[in-house]
Amino acid sequence: MSGIMQGKRGLIMGVANNHSIAWGIAQALAGAGAELAFTYQGEALGKRVKPLAAELGSDFILPCDVEDLASVDAAMAQLKERWGKIDFIVHAIGFSDKNELKGLYADTTRDNFTRTMVISCFSFTEIAKRAADLMVDGGSMLTLTYGGSMRVIPNYNVMGVAKAALEASVRYLAGDYGPRGIRVNAISAGPVRTLAGAGISDARAILSWNQKNAPLRRTPTIEDIGGSALYLLSGMSNGVTGEIHYVDGGYNITSLPTLEVLRG
Ligand code: NAD
Numbered sequence: 001m002s003g004i005m006q007g008k009r010g011l012i013m014g015v016a017n018n019h020s021i022a023w024g025i026a027q028a029l030a031g032a033g034a035e036l037a038f039t040y041q042g043e044a045l046g047k048r049v050k051p052l053a054a055e056l057g058s059d060f061i062l063p064c065d066v067e068d069l070a071s072v073d074a075a076m077a078q079l080k081e082r083w084g085k086i087d088f089i090v091h092a093i094g095f096s097d098k099n100e101l102k103g104l105y106a107d108t109t110r111d112n113f114t115r116t117m118v119i120s121c122f123s124f125t126e127i128a129k130r131a132a133d134l135m136v137d138g139g140s141m142l143t144l145t146y147g148g149s150m151r152v153i154p155n156y157n158v159m160g161v162a163k164a165a166l167e168a169s170v171r172y173l174a175g176d177y178g179p180r181g182i183r184v185n186a187i188s189a190g191p192v193r194t195l196a197g198a199g200i201s202d203a204r205a206i207l208s209w210n211q212k213n214a215p216l217r218r219t220p221t222i223e224d225i226g227g228s229a230l231y232l233l234s235g236m237s238n239g240v241t242g243e244i245h246y247v248d249g250g251y252n253i254t255s256l257p258t259l260e261v262l263r264g
Pocket of ligand 1: 013014015016017019020021022040041045064065066067091092093094095119144145146147188189190191192193194195196197
């Protein structure tokens with residue numbers, strides 16, 4: 001598959017460290033010949049992102065906190081200045097107060113509901129609008145979601161509601177930008193041990209339940225997710241848009257736990 005992204009340029013948003021899903025995606029894209037720019041949230045993460053970007057041959061790293069729209073605009077302006085146009089964008093950004101990623105969804109506060117929705121859902125729409133203007137020859141956009149959007153997962157709470165709205169946004173944005181040759185898709189990943197993943201109470205138990213009960217009897221690696229992202233961001237998926245693509249070892253198709261688990 002090497003070379004399918006040759007001559008393509010794009011932005012990766014959401015690398016915090018080398019466990020990040022965005023890092024798995026960046027590695028797959030760079031391995032296929034893509035040229036990458038990265039954003040980072042805050043100087044502390046910037047220090048980690050800089051050497052990672054360098055590993056993939058990129059010196060193009062930009063600060064961007066999606067809560068501050070001016071910083072989104074500044075990052076997009078720098079992309080335009082240096083590259084003129086882009087071919088793809090990866091949005092792997094999510095946040096909610098960890099004190100509300102436990103207990104009852106019904107206890108979500110208005111402040112955290114709003115903040116979670118802005119960072120984890122609406123930022124994708126704000127970024128898509130700006131990125132689309134740089135995709136003058138068409139392009140592909142990708143965000144990351146989780147099955148807690150469709151089904152009740154203990155402790156996922158307000159993030160599940162934000163992911164449901166994010167998935168609906170993917171469909172609406174695909175409708176908006178399809179006529180311009182821009183595709184918009186999401187990967188719904190199974191649980192991965194990352195900084196964001198660790199913020200959810202009982203994350204280890206949920207991960208281990210998925211490993212025992214997914215048809216593939218494992219959760220995805222960031223390399224698995226990178227491979228599927230490469231498909232969705234490359235011409236290999238030119239006929240695909242508005243899709244929520246599960247990379248979860250098949251867990252989403254299951255109803256009951258496996259017989260081994262059921263019988264104890
Ligand atoms: P991660 O902690 O490595 O990445 C989350 C990223 O979000 C970080 O880089 C962080 O800087 C960024 N972020 C948070 N608030 C931000 C803000 N205000 N401005 C800019 N960036 C901000 O964790 P991850 O698991 O790789 O998360 C990436 C995406 O994948 C998230 O959308 C997450 O919900 C989703 N996802 C994760 C899992 C999982 O189990 N880890 C499963 C499915 C989907």
